[in-house]
Amino acid sequence: MDKIKENAFVKKVGFNSLVLFCILILLYILFAVLVPIVNSDANANFVSWAHILSAMNYACFMGFLSLGVTFVIATGGIDFSIGPVMFCAALIAGYQLTMKEWPLALCLVLCILVGTAFGTLNGLLVTYLGLPSFITSMASMMIAKGLGSVCTKTQPVSWPQLSDASGNGWYRNLVRTQIGDMTFPTGLVILVIGAVICAIILNKTKAGRYILCIGSNREAVRLSGVNTKGWETLAYILCGTLAGIAAIFYVGVYTTVQPGLGDTFNNEAIAGCVMGGTSMTGGVASIGGTLIGVLIMALLQEGIMTMGLQINYQYIITGLIVLVVVYADLRSRRRRN
């Protein structure tokens, strides 16, 4: 253990992230072995580019949700609205695109702005009115669901396909790009770039410093003369904005959005974040961990589906993992105090 501590690389990346990465690899190997055993279907070969691409579909929009909520959890808060906010953004922007024929670029911006608006709303309510973040985000989750339905007159919205005559389908290239015979997971690359930017914000800027410190001891930061409300609000704004970006990738994968849904993604995004070592009590957060946490979730989903099992098994396993991780975090904190 001492040796590991001295290693500069390990210190920089974080011990937890390395462990997580190993779990990710082991999980992949596990599925590679298990899938052919469980599922006798000839197509059920897990070690293939197609499965990786499929897992990445899920990972890229889920990744942006998880990155966003990492900032909020770092302050010691929680945001349960991100899934429906993502759907709401996709619905509103998609409606404008298909029914009002707004230009695509504008609709993508609108997507992000809807997310930002919800994030700002959550942030202001939590910090300036002092409402508990749990309740606030539950309420805005309902508002997001309802608003999405109202704006689209309760109809599903289908964003254009890549081959659409309007030429408005190119946004799908953001998720995967066809280069000759090869399909390239562009979404994953953009997600990694996004994660790097988030990591820089969290670890190198004033905003990140204050967000983490507020999570550790809000009162001490306030008594140092820092505008804690402002910085805390910013965490929610970042979270909302990233949910808006996630919406673009969601439609990039599925094109069709149903009104009144999206809640399940909250739990999965938060699970990815917590799995990555971000403490639910705030003050400790790891962007790298969140990214790997999301990849583990994506791999779990893909693996379980390929085994021919129901998606419900993924929920059970994820739930169990979250319990174990949160308990381990709690224990290590108690020991430290």
Added chain:
Amino acid sequence: MGDVILTMKGIDKSFPGVHALDHVDLEVRKGEVHALMGENGAGKSTLMKVLTGIYSKDSGTITFEGREVEFTNPREAQDAGIVIVHQELNMLGHLTVAQNIFIGREFMKGKFIDDRKMNEEARKLFDQLGIDIDPTETMSRLTVGKQQMCEIAKAISHDAKVIIFDEPSAALTEAEIEELFKIIRDLRERQLGIVYISHRMDEIKVITDRVTVMRDGGYVGTLITKDCTKEDIINMMVGRVIYEDPKTESQVAKDAPVVLKVEHLNAGRMVQDVSFELRKGEILGFSGLMGAGRTETMRALFGADPKQSGDIYVNGEKVDIKSPKDAVRHGIGYLSEDRKRFGIIVDKSVAENSTMATLDEYMKGLFIDKKKENDVAQKYVDILKTKTPGVDQLVVNLSGGNQQKVVIAKWLVRNCDILIFDEPTRGIDVGAKSEIYHLMNELVAEGKSIIMVSSEMTEILRMSDRIVIMCEGRKTGELGIEEATQERIMHAATLRN
């Protein structure tokens, strides 16, 4: 006064590094009200905690009703008949009065709670005590005084033989105190033994029969109340030998510029019409007993808590301080009495804590200039002789004294000219203590000005140039160090209005 009901003899208790009780005696008779007095930290509460089994004693004997007893928890003491009425009331606000009184021993009707029976029993109890409270009322709707009556009724319902009142009058109005005294006299009539802890001299004279005085964990003596004067009691409370040399004269010029002036500051019950001045290069001590409102005054001044009214002038200019941010902008730094909650961020590094109030100056564009930050943190580690393996060490791993230095560093990095040290040496060992004193003297020599809130008399007399004394939210005295004595300070600290 009747027979002896409770005797504590030679009670000794040590905590790591502190001899909290040094062979303390206390004797309570049936039908007497026995005052227990002493300064902050004299050991009154510790003694009561030993009695009720919250702490175990190291040596000594407790005799109750002729038998030697040793309780291992408050429940046992309660069952035997010794009950504490705490200063902070332990009531569940959303339950009714009767439900609170009988909590943990509810009357049952089969599987269900019998509220009607509990209301009846509570009403009987109140009638017996001459208290006018509706048992079906929700607890949180009662005044503090009425809630306390309920606590007393609860104690009586436990068939208490000895009741300990821990500063019962601190939160009460005059009328409520009268009612409380009426009940206490009634209990005395019924031959209960009553221990009454209070700082209020005039109450002691009115309600108690005997006074036992403690000082620095030791037993000083027991007096018959009606045979002694207030001065006798104060002398017993403070009559310690001061080992460290007290400051005999102030080095601050009488006409040194006033850097901070506070006029008619009001913030709730604990800060009422407080005015004072702080001069350049001065250490202004704030003395008083627990709950005198000193910390509350500082928090209101610093903008940590809202204030109702009052003017603050920094360097002669009127300033509007609404939040700590405003205070810091005007060069005021505050070292809280509760370091871990309000001072440091324990799971962040020394460097991160050091620049917490100044981060704007350690930026390179959008990013934190880590090198510059580490350099300044290292600079203050060197200046303050903070013992830490490095500036990236988490503060949680440092000792109390060194944590305090990190908080000081935070305000020095900010270059604050007015520093409020609230209990600067609380929980700090002796060696680190004198370092902090030395540091404070250096700071004022450099022209900074310090307000020092302290509950330690020796600290006040050793460090201050001038002393402001508060009692129950009001300023009750101000003394230059030349004229200050323990007696005069304690006199002002127990002065009600």
